[in-house]
Amino acid sequence: MERRQLTHEIASEELPAFALGALDAEDSAGMAEHLAECPFCREDLRQLDDVLGLLGTVVPQEAPSPGLRDRVLARVAAEAGVTRTADRPALRLLPRWAQAVLATAAALVLVLTGAVAMLLYGQWQIRRELDALRAEQGEIASILAQPAWWAPVTAEAGQGQPVVGRLYLQEGDTGVLVIDGLAPLVPGQVYQVWLIRADNTRVSAGVFTVDASQRATLIVTAPGTWTAYQGMGITIEPGPAGSPGPTGPRVAGCSLADWQSGGL
Amino acid sequence: MAREPSDQELMASLQRRDHQALALLYDRHARSVYSLALHILRDRAAAEDVTQEVFLQLWREPQRYLEERGPLGPWLLRVTRNRAIDLLRRSSRERWPARPDARGADLHVPDPSPGPDEHVWSVALATRVHEALGELSDAQRQVIELAYFRGLTQREMADALGLPLGTVKTRVRTALRRLAEILTRDGVWSDVS
Structure with missing residues (x-):
């Protein structure tokens, strides 16, 4: 679908509503495209965002229950324990927070897919972390059950095995993409993740490569929130930064339609 | 007496996976979040869930804050607002189109009423922002x-509100x-950092 390009004047007029999240999905998509190209509007948006942060102070103040502090810090302490373990070959390129997420994702896959997950589990050699993972059951439960949602990422025809990974979404704008089964690329190429808006426009959500065992794990952050997107696709693009819009063949993807209608 | 570490210093500690830094940041910002x-x-339970997620995200992905720069407090409130609104929209879906409503009772600007343990930045700011809102129609x-x-939306x-879309757009934009203009004029940013 061809979309009318926003002029700078119109974009500038609609920027306050965009910052407030008060535009309809299609108008938001047009604005996101303009922002990608316009440094003036990006700076303008940054200043409006600052104002919106300040606006959050103007509410009656009330303290949360003391128990909440204990729960948050217990979770953090559990995660801190996990991430102190030594790096492993399959994980060493990931920052430590991503390793914690990966460990969580591994346990999630285990629950959901049985035998396949056992294989992953063994190959990642995280047996030493089993105890720590058990301590993290609350953590896993929150990503799984807290209006969390996941979908299998399926390969396009002719790309080998049909399921090449999973996408796990948390409430808001954050998700974890776990890839297991995309072929390693030649040097100079990367896989690029695209989030697909309701009107079929694409927004880049980052690039990645896979290791020799065809795996990768990355955090995917949606501009705005997940509800603005109907799907996710992966293409092969020139590295290291990828492309502004998809140019290479689509190799895999998944629908976010269920998430849009309310998720789990 | 030892100087209290700044938010920026605590965020640097957080990057080094010092979970004590998160405890201090929690004590400083959990109430406003x-x-x-x-x-x-x-809903208290839902609000506690959002608060927990905001601080866990800060712990797991501290670099998301550093990349965006600016003072931590307002940034945390933006993250909080986006999460809470997302949850609100999702949980409200079944009730629509009964919602949206525009009940008059929601439309007042609430007075800030900070408690004794509230961090100073949000108290000073709430007053300034409250005054700025008072200058709007x-x-x-x-x-x-x-x-x-x-x-x-x-x-x-x-x-x-039973108004033409164009009227609402104009109001949102000008408001x-x-x-932003009033807050900049009043030098509010010097209170934040």
Whole structure:
């Protein structure tokens, strides 16, 4: 679908509503495209965002229950324990927070897919972390059950095995993409993740490569929130930064339609 | 007496996976984060869930904050607002189109009432922002309230208020621009950092 390009004047007029999240999905998509190209509007948006942060102070103040502090810090302490373990070959390129997420994702896959997950589990050699993972059951439960949602990422025809990974979404704008089964690329190429808006426009959500065992794990952050997107696709693009819009063949993807209608 | 570490220093410690730093940041900001979530969601359990997620995200992905720069407090409130509104929109779906509503009772600007343990930045700021909101017209405050605290789109506001979409768009634009102008004029940023 061809979309009318926003002029700078119109974009500038609609920027306050965009910052407030008060535009309809299609108008938001047009604005996101303009922002990608316009440094003036990006700076303008940054200043409006600052104002919106300040606006959050103007509410009656009330303290949360003391128990909440204990729960948050217990979770953090559990995660801190996990991430102190030594790096492993399959994980060493990931920052430590991503390793914690990966460990969580591994346990999630285990629950959901049985035998396949056992294989992953063994190959990642995280047996030493089993105890720590058990301590993290609350953590896993929150990503799984807290209006969390996941979908299998399926390969396009002719790309080998049909399921090449999973996408796990948390409430808001954050998700974890776990890839297991995309072929390693030649040097100079990367896989690029695209989030697909309701009107079929694409927004880049980052690039990645896979290791020799065809795996990768990355955090995917949606501009705005997940509800603005109907799907996710992966293409092969020139590295290291990828492309502004998809140019290479689509190799895999998944629908976010269920998430849009309310998720789990 | 030892100087209290700044938010920036605590964030640097957080990057080094010092979980004590998170405890200090929690003590400093949890009240304002929770209060905003509670004001939006009107549900203590849901507001605590959002608060927990905001601080866990800060722990897991501290670099997301550093990349964006600016003072931590307002940034946390933006993250909180987005999460809470997302939850509100999702949980409200079944009730629509009964919602959106534009009940008059929601449209006042609440007075900040900081407690004794509240971190100083949000107390000073709440007063300044409250005064700035007071310079807007009632109609301008109304659209900011509906969009920011209730998560309504311009189209939903037009339906709820029985106004043409163009009128709502103009109000939203002028309201937020005016608010930004007043806060900049009053040098509010020097209170934040």
